[in-house]
Amino acid sequence: MSQRLGNSLCSGIGGTAAAGESLGISWAHRPPGRPTRARSSWRPALLPGDRLCIFNGFLDNAEELNRTLGVASTDPALLYAAAVERWGDEADLHLVGDYCAALADVANRTLRLARSPIVSQPLTYAVHDTGVAVASVPRAIFAAGVPRTLNEARVVDAAMVNYSDHEASWFEGLRRVPMGSLVELAPGRPRRLVRYYDPDAIRTIAISDAEAIERTQGLMAEGVRACLRGFSSPGANLSAGLDSSQVAVHALNALPPGQDLPTFTFTPEAGWDGRTEPAKLGNERPMVEAFAALHPRIRPHFTTNEGIDHDHRWSDFFHVMSGAPCGLRNMYVFHGIFADAAAAGCDVVLAAEWGNNAFSDKGQWAYPEYLRTGRWGQLLRALREIPGEPRPLAWRFIAQAVMPYFSDRLADRIRRMVIGSEHxxxxxxxxFTADFRQRSGADARLEAAGFRIGRYQPRSAAHARRLLLRNDDGEGAEVRQAFEQLYGVRERDPLAYRPLVEFCWSLPTRMFVRDGQTRWLAKQTAKGIMPEEQRANRLNGRWDSDWHLRVGRRRTEWLAELKRLDAHPRFKGMFDVPRLTAALENYPEQTETDFYKLSVLEFTIPHALLAARFINYVEGRNEV
Incomplete structure (x- = not known):
C-alpha cells in the first residue's frame, strides 16, 4: 500500500517518494519542488501514546511556538501536535502559516484533519471499506483503493463559479477539508466539522495614520522574511501595480546584500492590437522596467507565453490536481512565469495576490458606509473619482451607495430594468442551457448559496470579508499546488501573512478610501520606492489582455469541438452551443472592449471546453 501511495505522488511529475508504515498506517511523502530523490530520513512524527502527525506546508511562527510550548524542536509536525494537545480545537488559531495537517491517535482511533485560514495547502479525504485515505492530491486516495467516480454537480457548479460548498470534491465519496476548519473522524461517531476561524471576530481599531503605515510596512517585511525562510534562491512575480513591487523591495531588504532578485512579468504576445477596456493597463512592461531601474539588484524577466493558449496543459492539470476549477480557463499566463522561474534556478516565487484583500483594498464598502453615516462630502468625492466610470453621478449613487443594501433578487431586477439582460x-x-441548469439542480444550488456572479457590493468591511471568503478560495490552493508540481518551484504570498491580513482587516475605512482616493494605505506605503507615475497610476493591470489574439487562432478548432459536443449523447442539451458558436462565428475583427460582450469569448467558451474535457478525462472518452 505504501509503495502504491508513493508511486501515485510521483506519477506525472517525476522524482521519488519516501514511503512506509508506522503504527499500522501506510504513508508516503514526495518532497515538494523539483523532481529529486526522496529524503530517506523523512518519517511522520511519532508521538507518545501511539500518535502520528503529518504536517504539509509552512509554519511561520515556529520559533515563537517553540518557546511557548517548550518543545525541544522546530519540527512543524511536533509543534503542531503539541499545540493541539495544549489548545485543542483552538490550536490552529495560535499557528501562523500555510499548511494542512493530519493527526492520528491510533490508541483512541481518532483522526484530526485541519487546514490553515487565509491561505492553505489542499487536503482531501475519503472514508471507505478498509479505513480512511487522506492526501493533498486525490490521486493518492485513488491509489489507496477508493473508486474514482465523477461528481458532476461539482463540475457544473464550478463552471458557474459556485464554490459555496466548501467540502465538495470532483469525485463521489471524497471531501475537501475547508480552509480555516478542522475535521475529526472516529469509528461509530458522526464526522465532526469545526470552523475554528471566524473573520467576524476582528474588530475595528482606533489608530493614527502614521502608526498604521508603520505597522503595515513592518508586518509586510515580517511576512516576506517568513516566506523566504528555508529557501536560498527566491524570485518574485512583478507587475506595474502597488502590491508586487512592495513585496519585491522588502525581499531585496531581506536578502544578503550581494544577492539579486529575479522577477517575472507576463506581457502581451506580439500581434496584440493594444486595445483594452477603459481604466485598464494592457501592457505593464514599461512601468516594470522603470521600477526595476530604481532597484539595480532586480533582474527582470518578461514572458509573452508565445504560442500558449487558454487550454495549455489542461490534461496535465486534470492529472496532478484531479479537478478543473474555472480559474484554469485563463491561467495560462502563469506557465511562462513558472517556466522562467525554474530556468532561473529559483526554488520559490513570491506572489502578491492577497494585497487587494488586505493593505491595498479599494474599500468598496465606503460608499454605503458614507451614506449610512451621513458623510455626504466624502461620498460625493468618492463617486466622482471612480476610474473608468462613464455613467452619470445619479446612477453611481444608486449603484454604489444604495444598491448594496438591496437583496440579490431586487438588485437583479433593477439591473435588468435599467441596463438590460445583456449586461x-x-x-x-x-x-449551460437553462433546461440543463434546472434539471441538474445547478440553479437551485446557486440560489441556496445566495451567490451572484458579478455582484460585489459589500455593505461594510465585515460584509466584504464574508463575500471574499464565501467561495472558500475557489480551489486556488489546488491550482497553486498543481503549478508547483508541474514546474518544481514553490510559491508563497507574503501579503497573505495572517498577522498582516488581520491587522489590515481591523483598520478603519479611511485607511483605504479618503477624499475620493482609493487604496490610500498602499499608496502611502509605496512612497519613495517606485516612480511617482506608477504610484499614482489609477489603471488596473489587464489580465489576459491579448485574449482576442489567442482565442482567434483557435476559433475554427473550438467551433468544431463545440459542434461535436452538441452531437454527442453525453453532452447534448448540456451546453448552450448555439450561443457559444454564434459568438465564435461572429468573431470581432479587433479586441472587444465591452466587458459583457467579450466575456463569452474570453471566459464562457473556455469554461464550457474545460468542463467537457474534464468529464471526458475522468470517464475515459476520446471521441469528443
Whole structure:
C-alpha cells in the first residue's frame, strides 16, 4: 500500500517518494519542488501514546511556538501536535502559516484533519471499506483503493463559479477539508466539522495614520522574511501595480546584500492590437522596467507565453490536481512565469495576490458606509473619482451607495430594468442551457448559496470579508499546488501573512478610501520606492489582455469541438452551443472592449471546453 501511495505522488511529475508504515498506517511523502530523490530520513512524527502527525506546508511562527510550548524542536509536525494537545480545537488559531495537517491517535482511533485560514495547502479525504485515505492530491486516495467516480454537480457548479460548498470534491465519496476548519473522524461517531476561524471576530481599531503605515510596512517585511525562510534562491512575480513591487523591495531588504532578485512579468504576445477596456493597463512592461531601474539588484524577466493558449496543459492539470476549477480557463499566463522561474534556478516565487484583500483594498464598502453615516462630502468625492466610470453621478449613487443594501433578487431586477439582460454577468459567464441548469439542480444550488456572479457590493468591511471568503478560495490552493508540481518551484504570498491580513482587516475605512482616493494605505506605503507615475497610476493591470489574439487562432478548432459536443449523447442539451458558436462565428475583427460582450469569448467558451474535457478525462472518452 505504501509503495502504491508513493508511486501515485510521483506519477506525472517525476522524482521519488519516501514511503512506509508506522503504527499500522501506510504513508508516503514526495518532497515538494523539483523532481529529486526522496529524503530517506523523512518519517511522520511519532508521538507518545501511539500518535502520528503529518504536517504539509509552512509554519511561520515556529520559533515563537517553540518557546511557548517548550518543545525541544522546530519540527512543524511536533509543534503542531503539541499545540493541539495544549489548545485543542483552538490550536490552529495560535499557528501562523500555510499548511494542512493530519493527526492520528491510533490508541483512541481518532483522526484530526485541519487546514490553515487565509491561505492553505489542499487536503482531501475519503472514508471507505478498509479505513480512511487522506492526501493533498486525490490521486493518492485513488491509489489507496477508493473508486474514482465523477461528481458532476461539482463540475457544473464550478463552471458557474459556485464554490459555496466548501467540502465538495470532483469525485463521489471524497471531501475537501475547508480552509480555516478542522475535521475529526472516529469509528461509530458522526464526522465532526469545526470552523475554528471566524473573520467576524476582528474588530475595528482606533489608530493614527502614521502608526498604521508603520505597522503595515513592518508586518509586510515580517511576512516576506517568513516566506523566504528555508529557501536560498527566491524570485518574485512583478507587475506595474502597488502590491508586487512592495513585496519585491522588502525581499531585496531581506536578502544578503550581494544577492539579486529575479522577477517575472507576463506581457502581451506580439500581434496584440493594444486595445483594452477603459481604466485598464494592457501592457505593464514599461512601468516594470522603470521600477526595476530604481532597484539595480532586480533582474527582470518578461514572458509573452508565445504560442500558449487558454487550454495549455489542461490534461496535465486534470492529472496532478484531479479537478478543473474555472480559474484554469485563463491561467495560462502563469506557465511562462513558472517556466522562467525554474530556468532561473529559483526554488520559490513570491506572489502578491492577497494585497487587494488586505493593505491595498479599494474599500468598496465606503460608499454605503458614507451614506449610512451621513458623510455626504466624502461620498460625493468618492463617486466622482471612480476610474473608468462613464455613467452619470445619479446612477453611481444608486449603484454604489444604495444598491448594496438591496437583496440579490431586487438588485437583479433593477439591473435588468435599467441596463438590460445583456449586461447580466451570470447570463454571460455560465455556459449551460437553462433546461440543463434546472434539471441538474445547478440553479437551485446557486440560489441556496445566495451567490451572484458579478455582484460585489459589500455593505461594510465585515460584509466584504464574508463575500471574499464565501467561495472558500475557489480551489486556488489546488491550482497553486498543481503549478508547483508541474514546474518544481514553490510559491508563497507574503501579503497573505495572517498577522498582516488581520491587522489590515481591523483598520478603519479611511485607511483605504479618503477624499475620493482609493487604496490610500498602499499608496502611502509605496512612497519613495517606485516612480511617482506608477504610484499614482489609477489603471488596473489587464489580465489576459491579448485574449482576442489567442482565442482567434483557435476559433475554427473550438467551433468544431463545440459542434461535436452538441452531437454527442453525453453532452447534448448540456451546453448552450448555439450561443457559444454564434459568438465564435461572429468573431470581432479587433479586441472587444465591452466587458459583457467579450466575456463569452474570453471566459464562457473556455469554461464550457474545460468542463467537457474534464468529464471526458475522468470517464475515459476520446471521441469528443
Amino acid at each position: 447580466d454577468t451570470f447570463a454571460q459567464w455560465q455556459p
